[in-house]
Amino acid sequence: MLKFFHRMASPKYFYQFAGKLIPWLGVACLGFMLAGLYDGLLVAPTDYQQGDSYRIMFVHVPAAWMSLFIYMVMATAGAIGLIWHIKLAEVMAISSAHVGASFTFLALVTGSIWGKPMWGAWWVWDARLTSELILLFLYLGVIALYNAVEDKRTAARATSILALVGVVNIPIIHYSVEWWNTLHQGPTVTKFDAPSIDLRMLIPLLLMAVAFKLFYAVVVLMRARCEILQRERNSGWVKELVRASS
């Protein structure tokens, strides 16, 4: 097992292994997503209060879950890269940033579309929305820093530090925003209780969550492969790969 991890840390083996893994993960992702969408859009019962418009939840909630999850993955990978100088961890961290920013954006957009019929406004300064928006800014900061630094090795290490600083700050920001909101204007938005969700709605939600996780795995592996090729473009095995394909 340890040997497996050791070999995976080598960019060449990782490149080949990821290449083999991507189709399988992709098929699984497609399966889960189709099942989740079918179950969510056609099978799950209509909500007694929100009608059919609640069904955007099956995209919105998994996307919001992913936005935080990916930030944690990014920071963890960044820490591993900083501590043990594993190049692959740096690659994974920076490849996650773009996907994470996309999911955060998706969560904000779907939330906004959901909010319009439910709350009557595209945007309210609700605590959760606000912290999601700040999370998007944190992601964009990471990406901007990575793009600004010329040397990609340095850039990856710098963004890892930024991601770690962000991770320390996320709970602080989250609670301060929540506190700010409750102090300022009281609950203008009545939230429905999360745990009282119907089982027939929960199943498609979980299916979609699994599908999103798999989607993230596929995209992050694809991005990591590109990143590895770019970084290792002067090494022997990449040149051989190029020669073989041309």
Place this chain on the structure above:
Amino acid sequence: MTTANLSQAFMILLRRDLTLAYRRRSEMINPLLFFVLVTALFPLGIGADPTLLREVGPGIIWVAALLAALLSLDMIFRSDFDDGSLEQLLLSPHPLSILMIAKVFAHWLITGLPLLVVAPLLGVLLDLPGAAIRTLLVTLALGTPVLSLIGTIGVALTVGLRKGGMILSLLVLPLYIPVLIFAANAVATSGAGLPVEAHLSLLTALLVLAVSLSPAATAAALRISLS
């Protein structure tokens, strides 16, 4: 040759930075002018109704302080980076994170402390009650060091970049949000005549957290930026 011990090195660095700043006094004025000017723009933009100003005043002053702190951040490493003394600092046998506290402290004395001096004036301009102005001073005293400490991490990450300024604001401003929330709320709350101990405790907690964690992050970031 004798080498300075840690506390001597700390004091030497602090004195050096203060001396350098003192010799370029005009640069110190600019963030202050900015602070006053931005605050003065708001009544022009939203109207000079005293009740309105009293309501939005704390937020305006704190946002302006945030931006002034952001603008002055670049000064902390710029000249050291240009003349190479930053690299010398990295080679020092003393722990870099402690030296970073000296740098940040000097920077705060130069740029953060003056904000406290003009803040009461701005409070009067925006028609804040006396209690709110007192709270404003306390929050500035507690909050601006946090801004300096967090911001220095961002500067350390971007110091080697040619166009670091824009990116710096993108990196740092989201991290400033908790300070803004607690501080501006404290001022508004005390303006309404309510107790603000909770806000001040939280701000103090942020300060303690920033003092203990951010120098290490700054040191690590500097080592990466200058590698």
